[in-house]
Amino acid sequence: MAGNAAASGDDGPKLWGGRFKKPLDSEMEKFNASIDYDKIMWSADIDGSIAYAKALAKTSIISAEERDKLCQGLELVRNEWKGGKFQIVASDEDIHTANERRLTELVGDVGRKLHTGRSRNDQVATDTRLWLRDRILAISAVLKEAISAFVEQAKVNQTVMLPGYTHLQRAQPIRWSHWLLCYASMLKRDFERLQEVYKRTNVLPLGSGALAGHPFDIDRDFLAMELNFDGITLNSLDGTSDRDFVSEFLFWSSLTSTHLSRMAEDLIIYSTKEFSFVTLADEYSTGSSLMPQKKNADSCELIRGRAGRLTGHLTGWLCTLKGLPLTYNKDLQEDKEPLFDAVETITSLIKISCGVIKTLTVNPDKMKAALSPEMLATDIAYYLVRKGVPFRDAHHVSGECVQLAESKNVDLDKLTVDDFLAVSTKFESDILQIFDYEKSMEQYNAKGGTGSKSIKWQIEVFTDWLKQN
Template sequence: MTEERTSLWGGRFAGGPAEALARLSVSVQFDWRLAPYDIAASRAHARVLAAAGLLDPDELGRMLAALDDLEAACASGEFRPTVDDEDVHTALERGLLERLGALGGKLRAGRSRNDQVATDLRMYLRDHARGVAGRLVELADALVEQAERHVDTPAPGMTHVQHAQPVSFGHWLLAHVQPLLRDLDRLRDWDARAAISPLGSGALAGSSLPLDPAAVAHELGFRAPAPNSMDAVADRDFVAEFLFVTALIGVHLSRLGEEVVLWTSTEFGWAELDDAFATGSSIMPQKKNADIAELARGKSGRLVGGLVAVLTMLKGLPLTYDRDMQEDKEPAFDAVDTLQLLLPALAGMISTMTVRVDRLVAAAPVGFSLATEVADWLVRRGVPFRDAHEITGRLVALCAARECELEDVTDDDLKTVSEHLDPSVREVLSVRSALAARTTFGSTGPGPVAEQLATVQHRLDSWREWAIETVVPR
């Protein structure tokens, strides 16, 4: 067993780094989670070294056995990084040297930490993107299950947080599923671009050794090796793009959270959270707080912040690798951790939420939300919409002055407002008729909502398969 401090550099230096430099440079406290991916990449690299004649069959066998043993020791916690390990690569080389002695040092031939870390981080994010996708599907499932129960539940649809037109509450819930489906699409689109292997690019110029980057890429689940070695080690588009996707997921979760906060407030009273997914007050015994929804709003800030941090770090970097790029990992890891923590809580909150149908039904027609039905009724009778809008506006003004609803006006009132209005307009002055009239694709009527449900469920089924797909060899 070696007793010397392991370092991947230093031959030209007369002494070790100053403590301040060492403390600033160290990253193993956060990049240790890349260990399984680094070991998988080391296996692939060992095989191409053997294919190039740089390891004989016995050496390859011993190398692979040692990597397997090291992986098991890392997983069990038997092997851990120490305060002297600069990063995950240094720690793992120490572990390999402890098992193989000088033979362990042969693995470093033809590769650099520059292409190693770029490869490891791609593998990690591709793996965990599928985990995030699985959690998104769970939240979408919870919204879909609630939507199925409320296809025929009317609600006051809003613009500007003002009553606008009646909608199906199921339609409203499905409106939150659609951005999640787009997020899932973005994750898969991102994955296609991230599936390029940097390993074999070395520090920046490739290698003079007869290695096979394509074989490494194939073994590690990538679709191809990087076409330019300089770009391969300099590229962090895959991190920035991943953080954009997670930031946008955060924004979507924040908007859902804000609506739940409104729905569960005393002023709205449209929904009640299950006790298991709400909190209380330390001073006010009556409180039931939507903390999960509020944390969804709050945590969107750190997801957006991670994206901004990485974009700002990258914007002025010359090619190729610069140490600034050490700052790419913590925001990426934090985005994964944040969503893995937040999404199950949101899914549980939504799936156990009780919708107050009686209050939604009562609120649906309030605020003259059927006014557009009157205007459309006039249009069907040949009145230009510009005139229909004016006529309906005058009818609303009359009702507002009298503090009554549209259906409360008399026949004489209708004639007073416009010669085009007559008692038959009452046939459209119900929430049910307003919803039933919405028959076009994507609208809020029972038929289109049922079609949307079927489509959404089919799409989610396909995402379930992608979310459990294995792309990184174990």
Template sequence: MAQLWGGRFTKQTDQLVFDFNASITFDKRLFHEDVTGSIVHATMLAKQGILTEEERKSIVEGLTGILEDVDDGTLAIDETQEDIHSFVEATLIDRIGDAGKKLHTGRSRNDQVALDMRLYTRARVAEIDGLLKKLLEAILDTMENNLDTYMPGFTHLQKAQPITLAHHYGAYFEMFKRDRQRLTDIYKRMNYCPLGAGALAGTTYPLDREYTARLLRFEGPTLNSIDSVADRDYLIEFLSALSTIMMHLSRFSEEIIIWNSNEYQFVELDDAYSTGSSIMPQKKNPDIAELVRGKTGRVYGALMALLTTMKGLPLAYNKDMQEDKEMAFDAMDTAADCITLFTGMIQTMKFRKDRMAKSAMNGFTNATDAADYLVGKGVPFRDAHGIIGRLVLYCIEKDTSIDALSLEELHSISDKFDEDIYDAISLKTCVEKRLTIGAPGEKMMKQVIEKNKEYLKNDAIEEYQQSLEDRLS
């Protein structure tokens, strides 16, 4: 296969070297971006008088035809070509002749691939943001329907204080909301066009890089041609954001796995999101949650691989940077699949509210409130803390809970207890009297839910895109 760069060489590349060097098996997914960038590049060249209008028309029609033929299956991407850029250009020349040979004027594969990868990544950032929005909508729906679903809150995996399922889910809402904010920041920061940087030092042709950037819906052109082709910060940032998203999904999955266990029985997973055992007929395994948890390491691996690849590269472009694609593509696909499946899983999951409430009562989650009760009776907090500690020990020895004790038993520990202790340490009271913003009390949770609804009415990336469109028009 003839390469686009063969003039300098006197013999063919060894086949093993060619195969090792080639990237078309994975960079073929940049096909649409490559054609889009090429159409814009040809349009700009004609505007600048570098191509004639007839040449521009022939090139654009040729590229459009290639795009349509690949999309409808009448043309297969030739994987004997070195990369997707070579395939597009060679096919174009084959179809329209010498005019196709002028497409690459003022352009290097270095800035071409930098553009393709940036366009592709930009689209995936917006896609992941949209998937997270659907996940947040599912979380918010659960919050709204479980304001009075009481459960234990945990520290150190030990039952700590009573909360509601709405409050617990609200913690994940905040996590995924921050993830979306990170994606918006990445989208804006990466939205500058490298095309026109050439190999590293620009070009002598009178390109209009601002025009190219505008047609591709970028803020503007990149301002240093070396950095334009050597930069993969935006991809590292995206992989870092995906890693954080996966970490949040993994933590959530871990809790669902625990809640699904026989020991907890807080949730019942839908059959569509579970599997059985080939030998144990009673099993119903939380495979989706486990796989999400497991695939987190896969996404982490892509981030660490790219960081390691980039850490010792001198300026400007180096072939090492071809390694930015395969694992990055895999990480993007993995994260998208995990968010989608996880959303479906939590939308179909049923909650055992009775088990949750019973677990909260049996775990002494109202012990702090019992201590606060004594403080209200004039007992110093440190003394109250000790009294309730002895009360908990008594309950453990009797295998019971604080609210199940008789007033006589309570008096054996402290004469400060009265009949009103039972209402003071009920789950409803323990939760409802927590009325600071961010706490699980129903009044505060309703305020938070309304704020979250308002947040979901807006889409930061879409708003930015519309704002940019208005400015460019």
């Protein structure tokens, strides 16, 4: 008892305090604790502990009566958390010790049996997986709603045309629906990737002990079934030290936010007075404290800004993980804050992006007015290809036509048939018919293109996919 007393915190002995004579330094106490942020996993910890109590009874380490007492006590702890009545004390290092401490206060010494054969190493790995898999399901639903918003807007705006850009220079005419479906495609990949992250998250490490395994032949398959895991980890060393699922989720969050950031950047540009292609809804805009005329795309700027934050979480975590020897090290505690923040941040980014797209006003006249004849220079080359000219030669001739128009200080469509013939005898009088933006887009009807037939096909693919997921 003397040893335990010496290693006590302000509110009782540490669960691990038997071999220590002196208590933690007060600053070390705060430095070591994670309860302030990992308390978010209180429900997952209780779920894991209830399943573990049942598994202990199954091995006869505890009696059925003790099992029931533990499970009932854990439900009382759950109710305290739900009701906002759970009291954290100074000796609670983390959510695991907090729940076990309170359980023991409620049910007596039988509470001390719950941890038999279990380590905080496999316990925290289990709790984190339980907590994250539920969030992945919630994020999947939000992401699906966002994809649906892009697709619905594409349906409404199938015929609206605007310049497509490369290098931020006008390139070729495209449809606004094509732009929307581009980002829907990115988010669809993000959705599919997230389901893969879920699969690798939903594997049970409980029963791995501290690192060597479980000494009482715990039924890990039973535990997996109780907790709705798809399977169990194959190796106890890996079970306690694996944080690949955290790394994957942080990568996923970073990549998904990068896609949303690119969308936001487009909308920031398109909503400027210089472009005026779109108008953001008041609900997703702010004003200036000095200039009354300003309507700022702050929703999009924050999407763009917080994407950097998520990339920072991933980078910082990988730097922590890269040098760790097997198996558990306290450094692994550093996964919680970036993970928790990443879940909250990416969820809000998806929700705000969805809202922005749903309420966005498109200005078709401004978009169409931004189209210019030189964007059809490639069509001149395609015209010649259809006349039998090799593409490389046709491309060169088209460039000469552009140069001629510039030398005459006229738009490309203002060249005469004679001007075109002066460049190449392959031109005929029908060359002037190519200067039609709608006709230009309609040639891109191969699946995936900006032609109306392709747009309808893309919408059908997304509509079917949304029904199936």
